[in-house]
Amino acid sequence: MSEHTTTAPIPTLEIKNLVVEYRTEDGIVHAVNGLDLRIEKGKTLGLVGETGAGKTTTGLAILRLVAQPPGVIVDGSIHLNGENLLMKSEKEMEKIRGKQVSMIFQDPMTSLNPVTRVEDQIAEVIELHEHLSWNESLAKARDMLELVGIPGERGVDYPHQFSGGMKQRVVIAIALACSPQLLISDEPTTALDVTIQAQVLQLMKNLREKYQMSMLMITHDLGIVVEICDLVSIMYAGRVVEHGSLEDIFNNTRHPYTEGLFNSLPNLEDRKAKLKPIKGLMPDPSNLPPGCAFCPRCDYAMEICHTDKPGKVYRTEDHFVECHLYSEQNIGEKVIGK
Amino acid sequence: MSKQQPLLEVKNLKKYFQTPRGMLHAVDDVSFKIAEGKTLGVVGESGCGKSTTGRAILRLVEPTSGEVNFDGIDILKLNPEQMRKMRQHMQIIFQDPYSSLDPRKTISQTIEEPLRLNHIIPDKNARIERVFELMETVGLAERLFNTYPHELDGGRRQRIGIARALALNPNFIVCDEPVSALDVSIQAQILNLLKELQSRLNLTYMFITHNLSVVNHFSDDIAVMYLGEMIEMAPAEDLFTQPLHPYTQALLSAIPAPTLNKKMDRIILKGEIASPIEPKPICRFANRCIHMQDRCRKEHPELIEASTGHFVACFLVQ
Ligand SMILES: Nc1ncnc2c1ncn2[C@@H]1O[C@H](COP(=O)(O)OP(=O)(O)O)[C@@H](O)[C@H]1O
Ligand SMILES: Nc1ncnc2c1ncn2[C@@H]1O[C@H](COP(=O)(O)OP(=O)(O)O)[C@@H](O)[C@H]1O
Ligand SMILES: [Mg+2]
Ligand SMILES: [Mg+2]
Numbered sequence: 001m002s003e004h005t006t007t008a009p010i011p012t013l014e015i016k017n018l019v020v021e022y023r024t025e026d027g028i029v030h031a032v033n034g035l036d037l038r039i040e041k042g043k044t045l046g047l048v049g050e051t052g053a054g055k056t057t058t059g060l061a062i063l064r065l066v067a068q069p070p071g072v073i074v075d076g077s078i079h080l081n082g083e084n085l086l087m088k089s090e091k092e093m094e095k096i097r098g099k100q101v102s103m104i105f106q107d108p109m110t111s112l113n114p115v116t117r118v119e120d121q122i123a124e125v126i127e128l129h130e131h132l133s134w135n136e137s138l139a140k141a142r143d144m145l146e147l148v149g150i151p152g153e154r155g156v157d158y159p160h161q162f163s164g165g166m167k168q169r170v171v172i173a174i175a176l177a178c179s180p181q182l183l184i185s186d187e188p189t190t191a192l193d194v195t196i197q198a199q200v201l202q203l204m205k206n207l208r209e210k211y212q213m214s215m216l217m218i219t220h221d222l223g224i225v226v227e228i229c230d231l232v233s234i235m236y237a238g239r240v241v242e243h244g245s246l247e248d249i250f251n252n253t254r255h256p257y258t259e260g261l262f263n264s265l266p267n268l269e270d271r272k273a274k275l276k277p278i279k280g281l282m283p284d285p286s287n288l289p290p291g292c293a294f295c296p297r298c299d300y301a302m303e304i305c306h307t308d309k310p311g312k313v314y315r316t317e318d319h320f321v322e323c324h325l326y327s328e329q330n331i332g333e334k335v336i337g338k
Numbered sequence: 339m340s341k342q343q344p345l346l347e348v349k350n351l352k353k354y355f356q357t358p359r360g361m362l363h364a365v366d367d368v369s370f371k372i373a374e375g376k377t378l379g380v381v382g383e384s385g386c387g388k389s390t391t392g393r394a395i396l397r398l399v400e401p402t403s404g405e406v407n408f409d410g411i412d413i414l415k416l417n418p419e420q421m422r423k424m425r426q427h428m429q430i431i432f433q434d435p436y437s438s439l440d441p442r443k444t445i446s447q448t449i450e451e452p453l454r455l456n457h458i459i460p461d462k463n464a465r466i467e468r469v470f471e472l473m474e475t476v477g478l479a480e481r482l483f484n485t486y487p488h489e490l491d492g493g494r495r496q497r498i499g500i501a502r503a504l505a506l507n508p509n510f511i512v513c514d515e516p517v518s519a520l521d522v523s524i525q526a527q528i529l530n531l532l533k534e535l536q537s538r539l540n541l542t543y544m545f546i547t548h549n550l551s552v553v554n555h556f557s558d559d560i561a562v563m564y565l566g567e568m569i570e571m572a573p574a575e576d577l578f579t580q581p582l583h584p585y586t587q588a589l590l591s592a593i594p595a596p597t598l599n600k601k602m603d604r605i606i607l608k609g610e611i612a613s614p615i616e617p618k619p620i621c622r623f624a625n626r627c628i629h630m631q632d633r634c635r636k637e638h639p640e641l642i643e644a645s646t647g648h649f650v651a652c653f654l655v656q
Contacts, residue, residue, distance in 0.1 A: 050521035163610050193383035195607045198592040202606055223594025250598045264526035266555030277526035
């Protein structure tokens with residue numbers, strides 16, 4: 001299964017050809033369609049895409065939390081530190097969740113129990129995974145609160161007594177209580193105001209450093225990507241259509257969809273610049289076009305794009321794009337946006 | 339600010355809500371003008387009073403006190419029948435196209451409704467003509483005429499909201515976070531549509547948002563609100579290049595810019611917005627302000643014109 005050469009370090013996360021479907025009465029929703037993704041130890045990967053691209057499903061699949069039914073992981077492998085999570089029993093997964101991999105969501109109440117004191121919620125995770133006594137777990141829970149900038153004595157409060165920003169801090173405290181190797185953050189600041197978002201991102205950066213954590217940062221905000229990510233995967237209709245470093249994606253953009261995302265954003269430097277939206281809508285994932293999924297919205301679509309799915313073309317060892325516009329020969333130049 | 343005669347002039351507008359814990363100052367003595375055909379952007383964090391300001395101007399909530407002069411008439415003095423007529427000129431578009439539309443009505447019924455209720459076009463066939471015209475104006479295909487909101491995506495639902503707001507040929511539209519629930523590619527489509535409609539129909543907008551890059555792109559003037567008060571107001575360009583209030587400075591520095599070419603010195607604010615209930619007569623931002631002086635916790639800073647058209651409420655600038 002996992003044939004890693006002895007010299008290359010084992011990545012924290014390596015996903016190959018992940019396929020996830022939701023089999024509903026109205027048809028099969030092809031949420032994730034052959035996704036590849038890799039995060040080296042200590043690195044943060046931004047997974048960027050619009051609503052329905054399959055980002056959350058990908059995050060849930062890593063933890064094996066895709067709602068089943070209707071969700072089915074149809075194909076692929078998900079290796080965490082070299083071990084295939086798709087081969088684990090549910091019992092083994094319970095030990096991994098919250099200990100080796102944690103996930104935080106846009107709505108903090110997804111992870112919080114409204115009728116339990118917040119320090120108890122943190123301590124429960126610690127007690128479960130670290131085999132400490134309840135009192136030791138509680139003491140550590142209060143330390144965790146302090147670490148995320150909440151006075152320890154507020155641990156006796158209930159979630160509704162906290163603001164949105166503070167609830168998200170509590171969730172971060174729970175997620176990091178057992179020093180996971182991988183943190184999956186699903187739009188963690190989308191519901192927060194910008195000044196609070198800046199606080200929370202700063203906190204996440206500090207903690208990532210402290211714990212040497214790898215991160216999967218799911219977001220639709222390219223500004224946040226700049227803020228916190230090392231690498232970026234642009235996701236469209238269940239696939240990574242372009243991947244690379246910040247420099248690759250921002251300054252050597254290749255895919256017309258990536259370009260379209262940038263052109264849709266208001267330019268802070270030039271407030272009069274006209275927005276150039278991507279035309280049309282994302283395709284219905286239960287009825288994807290046979291060729292390139294972006295083809296119906298693409299200004300550069302050619303005949304082949306309607307019929308054949310594009311393969312990966314590499315510009316550098318890291319930077320690839322899935323687009324028929326490119327070949328080994330011309331990937332060095334940017335053929336779009338002229 | 340523009341020298342033109344303003345279409346809308348709001349003076350000392352207040353909206354207080356009685357709550358179990360005391361009087362909540364949602365909008366506290368806010369004054370501003372918007373010239374015809376222009377856009378005033380209103381920004382600030384959630385709960386600072388943006389929506390209440392927009393709704394109070396249309397009397398969708400009844401203001402506690404103040405004046406709202408629309409085309410020279412103080413609309414707070416109008417009786418219900420006069421107000422109903424006035425509303426034809428003043429419309430609102432909401433953030434959430436999902437919840438602001440009636441799920442049991444088709445697109446055409448939704449857009450037709452204001453025409454029918456206001457007896458603008460008595461003839462049914464003529465009304466339907468107008469609905470088709472409005473659908474075309476906002477870029478909704480004819481084939482969607484008999485579809486229901488749940489069959490449509492967020493961008494199209496927002497287009498319905500816009501068509502409905504345009505039905506009565508208004509001069510003024512409050513846009514309350516009209517693109518906040520939309521993906522960026524769709525957001526750009528709607529922003530372009532709103533701009534195009536503005537220049538075509540000479541519309542005046544009050545554009546409420548918490549998204550600072552959007553407000554910069556969209557507005558002529560920008561007002562920044564904090565805990566019910568307007569703490570800074572200036573032409574957009576000025577506000578972004580020379581913010582005077584420490585809160586505005588922090589807000590602008592917190593925007594995550596989607597570019598590698600600019601490294602911002604971020605001002606990370608301490609703490610969070612205080613309670614809007616029975617605020618003390620001091621600077622409401624003082625507890626989070628890095629420039630806080632004694633005076634800020636003793637007196638209330640008034641909004642003054644620091645340079646032409648640039649208003650700010652901060653002792654640093656007085
Ligand atoms: N429980 C579910 N049942 C059916 N379809 C689902 C379910 N969860 C997600 N989907 C569908 O899967 C696709 C991908 O969704 P999601 O992973 O949530 O995308 P994203 O997080 O990028 O917005 C969407 O079309 C969504 O409607
Ligand atoms: N009907 C109401 N009753 C009591 N308080 C309200 C009501 N509507 C709004 N508020 C309060 O008024 C303040 C301003 O709210 P709002 O105008 O919605 O802010 P924004 O739109 O800037 O997020 C908030 O503190 C909010 O809780
Ligand atoms: Mg999601
Ligand atoms: Mg609001």
